[in-house]
Amino acid sequence: MAIRKDKIVFFEQRLVDFFRKAGREHLPWRKPRKASPRGKKNSTAYEVWVSEIMLQQTQVSRVIGYYTRFLKRFPDVGSLAQASWEEFLPYYEGLGYYARGRNMLKTAKVLTEQYAGIFPRDKKLLQTLPGIGPYTASAILSFAYGDNHLAWDTNLKRVLGRFFFGGKQLIGDEVFWEDKFQTPKKVLNAALMDFGSAVCVARPKCGICPLSARCVYYREKGSGEQSTANKKQLTKNNQQALVSKKQKIDWREAQAYVFLHEHHTIYYSSDANKFQPFILPSGYTTRAGIKQYFQEKYGLSLSVRPPHQKMIISGGPILLVNAQILRGSPCFEIFHKKDVKWYTISK
Numbered sequence: 001m002a003i004r005k006d007k008i009v010f011f012e013q014r015l016v017d018f019f020r021k022a023g024r025e026h027l028p029w030r031k032p033r034k035a036s037p038r039g040k041k042n043s044t045a046y047e048v049w050v051s052e053i054m055l056q057q058t059q060v061s062r063v064i065g066y067y068t069r070f071l072k073r074f075p076d077v078g079s080l081a082q083a084s085w086e087e088f089l090p091y092y093e094g095l096g097y098y099a100r101g102r103n104m105l106k107t108a109k110v111l112t113e114q115y116a117g118i119f120p121r122d123k124k125l126l127q128t129l130p131g132i133g134p135y136t137a138s139a140i141l142s143f144a145y146g147d148n149h150l151a152w153d154t155n156l157k158r159v160l161g162r163f164f165f166g167g168k169q170l171i172g173d174e175v176f177w178e179d180k181f182q183t184p185k186k187v188l189n190a191a192l193m194d195f196g197s198a199v200c201v202a203r204p205k206c207g208i209c210p211l212s213a214r215c216v217y218y219r220e221k222g223s224g225e226q227s228t229a230n231k232k233q234l235t236k237n238n239q240q241a242l243v244s245k246k247q248k249i250d251w252r253e254a255q256a257y258v259f260l261h262e263h264h265t266i267y268y269s270s271d272a273n274k275f276q277p278f279i280l281p282s283g284y285t286t287r288a289g290i291k292q293y294f295q296e297k298y299g300l301s302l303s304v305r306p307p308h309q310k311m312i313i314s315g316g317p318i319l320l321v322n323a324q325i326l327r328g329s330p331c332f333e334i335f336h337k338k339d340v341k342w343y344t345i346s347k
Contacts, residue, residue, distance in 0.1 A: 003164060003180070007214055011163060012183050014210045019191035022198065027051075027060070028068055030190070045119035045144035046077050049107075052136045053100050060197075066095055077117040081108040089326060098303050098324060099263060103131030121145050142185045150177055151189045155196025162200060162217035167224030251310060254317035256280045256290055260302075260332070261324060267340050268332040275335045277320075285319055300328035 024030070029043055029051035043051075050070060054063045070091045074080040080088075083105065092101045107129045111117055119140055120126060126137035138149040150156060152174050161171040181188055199205050204217070212218040217225070258278040260268040269275045284293045287304040294300045303326050307319040 007164070008180055010214055011211065012181055012188070015191050015195060016183055016187065018195055018199075018210055019187065023190060023194050024060075028064060042146070043143055045140050047071065048140050048143045049119065049132075049136070050104075052139045053104055053131060054095060056100060057097060058095055062095070066092070077108050077111050077119075080104065081112040081117075083108075086327070093326065096303065098326065100131060102263075106130040107132065119144070121147070123149065139189070142189050146184065146186050148178065148185050150174070150185060151193075153193065155200075156189070156192045159192050159196045159200045162204070162225075163211055163215045165224065166216035166220045166222075170224060249312070249317050251317055251319065252285060253282060254285050254310070254319045255282055256285050256307075256319045256321050258290060258294075258304075258321050258323050260330070261322065263324075265337050267335045267337065268330050269335050270332065272333045275340045290321060290323065294323075298328070298330070300330060301326045 029047055031043075051063070051067055054066055054070075073091050074083065074088075085102070085105065088101065088105055092098075092104075095101075110129055111119065121141065123134075123137045123141060126132050126140060127134065132140075135151055135153055138151040141147040141149045142151055157171050158168040160177065161168040165171070183191075199209050200211075204222075206212050206215075206218050209215065209218070256279075258280060260278060267275060270278050280290065280293055284290055287306065290304045291302050294302050302323045305322045307321050309320040311318045311320065
C-alpha cells in the first residue's frame with residue numbers, strides 16, 4: 001500500500017488547519033479541570049475514559065450534560081469505585097446501553113484494587129478492563145498520555161478511507177497508518193473526529209471540504225462507496241417488495257413478548273417449569289408502556305430496547321422485546337442462557 005509522502009503532508013496540513021479554526025475545543029472533556037504538574041493541560045485518563053464510554057453510540061450533545069454532572073458527583077476513580085449501582089444510576093440513567101454503566105463500576109473497582117487507581121499506560125492492559133476495547137484504549141493513551149496511537153472510530157475510517165482510496169470501506173490495515181503522520185496523535189485524533197462529524201459526514205459536504213483538491217472520493221464522485229451502497233439498497237428494495245405483498249398489519253394492536261434478562265446470560269421467566277417470556281396485554285407495545293406495566297405490576301424499573309423482531313403468531317401480531325432491570329428485586333424464575341429455548345416462540 002504505497003502512498004506518496006507529499007499527499008500525506010497535504011492531508012495533515014489541511015486537516016490541522018481546519019482543526020485550529022473549527023475544532024470542538026469547547027467540549028468539556030477537552031477542557032481539563034486541572035493542569036498537570038509540568039504545566040501541560042491534559043485531560044486525565046479518568047476524564048477521557050468517562051467521556052469515551054458515554055459517547056459510545058450516543059450523540060455528543062446528549063453527553064455534555066451527563067458528563068459534567070457525573071464528574072461533579074464522581075470526580076475520580078476512587079469515588080466511583082465506592083459507589084453502588086443505586087448511587088451510580090441517577091447520574092447515568094437516560095444514556096441507555098446500561099451494560100456500559102455496569103462495566104464502569106467494575107473497571108473503577110479493578111483500578112483501585114490492582115492499579116492504585118491509575119489507568120495503566122499499556123494498551124493490552126487497558127483492554128483487559130471491563131468495557132474497554134481497542135478504540136477506547138487508544139483514546140485514553142492518546143488524549144491523556146500523549147502516546148502514539150490512532151483511535152480508530154467511524155470518523156477516522158471514513159475520512160482516511162475516502163481521501164486516500166475513495167471509500168470508507170477501503171481503509172485497509174490500521175497498523176499501516178500508525179507511523180505515517182508527523183502530527184501528534186492527540187491532535188490528529190481530535191482533528192479527524194471533528195472533521196468526520198462536521199464535513200466528511202455520511203453525506204459528505206465536498207463543496208466546502210479543504211481536502212477535496214486531492215481527495216480520491218471527490219475525484220471519483222463517490223463511486224467507490226456508491227457501488228457498495230447500491231447493492232445494499234437493491235437488497236433492501238427487494239425485501240420491501242416482499243413485505244408489500246403481505247397483508248398490512250397495524251403493529252399498534254400487537255402484543256409485546258418481553259425477554260427480561262441480565263447481560264443476556266440470566267433470563268427471567270414468567271413460568272416456573274419452562275422458559276416463558278412475559279406476555280403483556282394489548283396496548284403495552286411502546287417502550288414507555290412496557291416500563292409502566294412492569295413498574296405498576298412488579299415495582300421494577302426497566303431499560304427497554306426497541307423491538308428486535310416482529311412476528312405473526314396464531315394470526316396475531318407480536319413484538320419481541322429485550323429488557324433489563326435497573327431498579328427493584330425480581331421475584332421470577334431464573335433460566336440461564338443455555339436453558340432458554342428460543343423455539344418456544346414459534347409462528
